Amino acid sequence: VLLFARYAELLGTERTDVPSHPGMTVGDVVSALRARPGGSGLPARPLCAVNLEQAPLGHPLAPGDEVALLPPLAGG
Amino acid sequence: VLLFARYAELLGTERTDVPSHPGMTVGDVVSALRARPGGSGLPARPLCAVNLEQAPLGHPLAPGDEVALLPPLAGG
Amino acid sequence: MTHLSRQPLSVEALLAAVRDPSRGAVAIFVGDVRNHHGGREVLRLEYSAYEPMAEKECHAIIEDAERRWPVSLALAHRLGALEVGEAAVVVAASASHRGEAFEACRWVIDEVKRRVPIWKREYYADGTVAWVDPTASSGVVAAGQGMAP
Amino acid sequence: MTHLSRQPLSVEALLAAVRDPSRGAVAIFVGDVRNHHGGREVLRLEYSAYEPMAEKECHAIIEDAERRWPVSLALAHRLGALEVGEAAVVVAASASHRGEAFEACRWVIDEVKRRVPIWKREYYADGTVAWVDPTASSGVVAAGQGMAP
Numbered sequence A, B: 001v002l003l004f005a006r007y008a009e010l011l012g013t014e015r016t017d018v019p020s021h022p023g024m025t026v027g028d029v030v031s032a033l034r035a036r037p038g039g040s041g042l043p044a045r046p047l048c049a050v051n052l053e054q055a056p057l058g059h060p061l062a063p064g065d066e067v068a069l070l071p072p073l074a075g076g
Numbered sequence C, D: 001m002t003h004l005s006r007q008p009l010s011v012e013a014l015l016a017a018v019r020d021p022s023r024g025a026v027a028i029f030v031g032d033v034r035n036h037h038g039g040r041e042v043l044r045l046e047y048s049a050y051e052p053m054a055e056k057e058c059h060a061i062i063e064d065a066e067r068r069w070p071v072s073l074a075l076a077h078r079l080g081a082l083e084v085g086e087a088a089v090v091v092a093a094s095a096s097h098r099g100e101a102f103e104a105c106r107w108v109i110d111e112v113k114r115r116v117p118i119w120k121r122e123y124y125a126d127g128t129v130a131w132v133d134p135t136a137s138s139g140v141v142a143a144g145q146g147m148a149p
Helices: A005-011 A024-033 B005-011 B026-034 C013-017 C051-068 C098-114 D013-019 D051-068 D099-115
Strands: A047-052 A051-055 A067-070 B048-049 B052-055 B069-070 C025-032 C039-051 C071-076 C080-083 C087-095 C118-124 C128-134 C141-144 D025-032 D040-049 D071-078 D080-083 D087-095 D118-124 D129-132 D139-141
Touching: A005 D118, A005 D129, A024 A067, B005 C118, B005 C128, B026 B048, B026 B069, B069 C039, C013 C071, C013 C087, C013 C141, C013 D013, C013 D139, C025 C098, C025 D099, C039 C051, C039 C071, C051 C071, C051 C098, C071 C098, C098 C141, C098 D025, C098 D099, C141 D080, D013 D071, D013 D087, D025 D099, D040 D051, D051 D071, D051 D099, D071 D099, D087 D099
Parallel strands: none
Antiparallel strands: A047 A051, A047 A067, B048 B052, B048 B069, C025 C087, C025 D025, C039 C080, C039 C118, C071 C087, C118 C128, C128 C141, D025 D087, D040 D080, D040 D118, D071 D087, D118 D129, D129 D139
């Protein structure tokens, strides 16, 4: 799981692993991270991406998927 | 009287004089020029300026006024 | 400031003239000489102006726009002989908000076309020459080859 | 083409990338780093990105715009440390008609803000640091001083 900007700061890392299980969704990854130290600062429904595409929390994950949690965008 | 672009080409000059008379208007200047050789190519109601401001044909002229006949604008 | 130039226009110079660290948005318009007009291949063209009136109108357009939007503006129009691809006109507008910068920039170029006394003579690949006339149905009126007013 | 750059952006380079002698109109947007935000004096800032996704989104925005309007587009976003007054983003759009160039340019910058994963950390004159968050009521969320993600 990739973390960026404020979310990386909250969790103290830009990249971490979450134990996988069959039927796992993006929302399960978010819940696991919110239970980590510093993770309570993450919103319940952050913007997420799977394999470089925005994905809803219900999006199912397959082995090898690249999951990313994206803080509110501030480009431009 | 100042002439520009196609109007200067029609009359063969960029500057000419028109005899003045009391009560003369911009339209009188246009009429005088249209009677000149080449002047028949001028429209009856060209865009005109007096002292660097657009002026209608009925605009009265005073001695020393700078009158200009402006072909259709094509800047930009 | 003078808005008419016989030298190539510098987009960077106009950008620098309006940039301001308190304003984050700059919109720029560049009008280039096209290689075709009305189905004919254009080789080059010539802009002429009623210069004192054109300067005055450019100045008035900028003043009007700066009254209408909280923007800072720069405007330059080229005169003389231009090759295809060269910039004929450049407008730059800086503002705190991009909407204002875009609107003011767009309004200025529209007004330049509407009210600045500038004329354009196009030279075509077939050897003919014409005055551009946006009021004519063909967009042009035949011109002589010779005198450069 | 790569749309993300750690070097200063060149407006001239983006202009040159879209200029085309068959198209006469170019609209450009430049977004500069402002010296203030939310009433606080900004000294400098840092942009970071989810780089492969940001490149992909920039590319998709340009493809979408070029499908929607008859335009040619260039887009560059700066990453890393920027000083006040430096360009953070530049968009250039060329078209045959100025309306299309302005509309496409405006749409692209709006989409960049809406969907490209880029983040901004601001450093203020009072020594504080914050993440810019357009969804927060204050527009920012306090940040740590240290790690540069």
